[in-house]
Amino acid sequence: MILQRRAQRTGIFACLGCLYLLAISGCSKSEESAALEKRPYNVLLVTLDTFRADRMSCYGYSRNTTPNFDRLANESVRFDFAISQAGVTPVSHASILTGLNPYQHGLRVLYAPSGCTLPDTIPTLATVLGEFGLQTAAFLSSFTVSEFYGLDRGFQLFDAGLERSANSQLSETKSGFWGWNIQSAQRRSDVTTTRAIAWLRSVKSPFFAWVHYWDPHDQMVVPPQYVLGQFQPDQPTREGRLEALYDAEVSYVDQQFGLLIDTLKSTGRYENTVIVVVADHGEGLSQGLQDHGWWRHRLLYQEQLHVPLIVHLPGQKAGRVCDELVRTIDVFPTVLEALGIEAPQSVEGLSLAGLMSGKAELRRLAYADQLNLYDLTAKMIEQRPKDDLMYCMMDRTWKLIYRQLRPGESELYNLGDDPRETTNLFQSQPLKAKPFLEELRKRQCFVDKPFGTTDGDSEALDRLKSLGYVGD
Ligand SMILES: [Zn+2]
Numbered sequence: 001m002i003l004q005r006r007a008q009r010t011g012i013f014a015c016l017g018c019l020y021l022l023a024i025s026g027c028s029k030s031e032e033s034a035a036l037e038k039r040p041y042n043v044l045l046v047t048l049d050t051f052r053a054d055r056m057s058c059y060g061y062s063r064n065t066t067p068n069f070d071r072l073a074n075e076s077v078r079f080d081f082a083i084s085q086a087g088v089t090p091v092s093h094a095s096i097l098t099g100l101n102p103y104q105h106g107l108r109v110l111y112a113p114s115g116c117t118l119p120d121t122i123p124t125l126a127t128v129l130g131e132f133g134l135q136t137a138a139f140l141s142s143f144t145v146s147e148f149y150g151l152d153r154g155f156q157l158f159d160a161g162l163e164r165s166a167n168s169q170l171s172e173t174k175s176g177f178w179g180w181n182i183q184s185a186q187r188r189s190d191v192t193t194t195r196a197i198a199w200l201r202s203v204k205s206p207f208f209a210w211v212h213y214w215d216p217h218d219q220m221v222v223p224p225q226y227v228l229g230q231f232q233p234d235q236p237t238r239e240g241r242l243e244a245l246y247d248a249e250v251s252y253v254d255q256q257f258g259l260l261i262d263t264l265k266s267t268g269r270y271e272n273t274v275i276v277v278v279a280d281h282g283e284g285l286s287q288g289l290q291d292h293g294w295w296r297h298r299l300l301y302q303e304q305l306h307v308p309l310i311v312h313l314p315g316q317k318a319g320r321v322c323d324e325l326v327r328t329i330d331v332f333p334t335v336l337e338a339l340g341i342e343a344p345q346s347v348e349g350l351s352l353a354g355l356m357s358g359k360a361e362l363r364r365l366a367y368a369d370q371l372n373l374y375d376l377t378a379k380m381i382e383q384r385p386k387d388d389l390m391y392c393m394m395d396r397t398w399k400l401i402y403r404q405l406r407p408g409e410s411e412l413y414n415l416g417d418d419p420r421e422t423t424n425l426f427q428s429q430p431l432k433a434k435p436f437l438e439e440l441r442k443r444q445c446f447v448d449k450p451f452g453t454t455d456g457d458s459e460a461l462d463r464l465k466s467l468g469y470v471g472d
Helices: 011-024 029-038 067-073 089-098 125-131 189-202 238-266 285-291 328-338 430-443 455-466
Strands: 042-048 077-083 135-139 157-159 207-213 273-279 306-312 320-322 366-371 389-394 398-403 411-414
Touching (some): 042 089, 042 125, 042 328, 067 238, 067 306, 089 125, 125 135, 125 207, 135 189, 157 189, 189 207, 207 238, 238 285, 273 328, 398 430, 411 430
Parallel strands (some): 042 207, 042 273, 077 320
Antiparallel strands (some): 077 306, 273 306, 398 411
C-alpha cells in the first residue's frame, strides 16, 4: 500500500498544518521525516470504553462528571452526533484504528474460532504513522483491545498491562460460552495513566500515543472512595447505585485524562499535538431499561451507538460544535489529514476537516452491526434470542436496524421525532426503509455462516447448534 503526502492544503487543517504541507510536496520519505522533526505534530488518541456521551457534562449531563474533557471541548470541535460502528469493544476499536467498517476489516466479533483478529494486511493508524517516523505506543486497560485481536500492529511499545497467559486468554465457561478472568485481564485508569505519563515525559517528538480507558465497562473496576463519595444514587435501588457508580467511573477517567493533558502542557507538547477523544460504544443504563430492556451494550440502539467525539487541533483556542452525523471510522482519515498524509483509498471513513471548518458537506451514512449469533462470548443472546444478526444503516434522521434472520421484525425509527427509538415504523414506512436496505445489500455486509467453522472448527458449530442458533 503506497501512502502519500497530500499536495494540497485543505480547510482548517491548512491553516494549522501549513508548515508541514508546504515543505513536503514531492519530497522523499526521509525528507518528509526531516520536515516532521522540524515541526513535529504528535497524536494522542484516547478511546473511552463504554462511555455514553450524555453522561459527560460537556454533552449536557446535569452532573459535573467531566471538567477535564469539558475544558478540552472548549478548545476543540465537539461532535454531537457521532456513531460507532459496533457495540462491542475489539470490533469498534478496529474501525477507529483503520477507518474501515467491520465488513471491511474483518474483525467482526469478540470471539470466534477464527475471524476475531485484524488481518495483517490492513493499515492502521499505528502502522501508517510509524511509517512516517512517529514514535508509537499504546497504553491499554483491557484484554479486549490486546494483541489477541491484532491491534498491536505498528506499535513500538504496546503496554496492555496483560501477559499472554491463561488469565488473559478466552476460555470456555460452564455455560458453554466463552469468557476470560476479567479481574486479571483489565486495569484501572490510574494504572494506565501512570505508565502513559512516564512514556510521554521521555519520548521525543513526534509521537503517536493511544490511551484506552476501561473503568465504566465493569463494575469491578471501582474508583477510589473519595470519587465514589461524590456521586450518590438518585434512588436507593440497585439500578440507582449502579448508575451512581457509572458516573463515578466516568469522573475518575476524566481525572486521569486531565493528568495526561497536564503532562502534554508541562512538557511543551500540548500546542503541537492532535488530540482525539472518542468512545467505542455506549451503554444501555436506565434509558435502555425503560426503552429497550437492556442495561449494557451489544445492541444497535442510540444508547449503544451514539458516542462522544472531540477533536482538538494544534493551536485551536475556540470551541465549536458540529451536529452532523459523523462516524468513528472518520477518525483515521482525519488524523492523517491533520498530519498531511493521504489516507489509503480503501478507507471508507471521510476526513472531518471540512465539517470542522464549518463547511457544508454531503450528509454521511453510518453503518453498524452486531453479530451476536456468531460471537461465542455473547451470553446475552440467551435472554435476547432475536438480537442475533443485526445490521444498522442510518442517516441524520432515519435509522434502520435490519434483522437478517427475521426481516419482518426489523426496526425503522425517525430519530428526529423519536430520538429514543420507541416507535417502530418498519411496517408502516417501507419506502423509508428500502434505500437503507439496498445500501446494506450493496455493501455485502451480511454473514451467512459462523466464522471459522470449517471442517476443522466443527466444535464451535456444534456449540452453536446446541444453543439452537444454527442449522434447521
Ligand atoms: Zn468496549
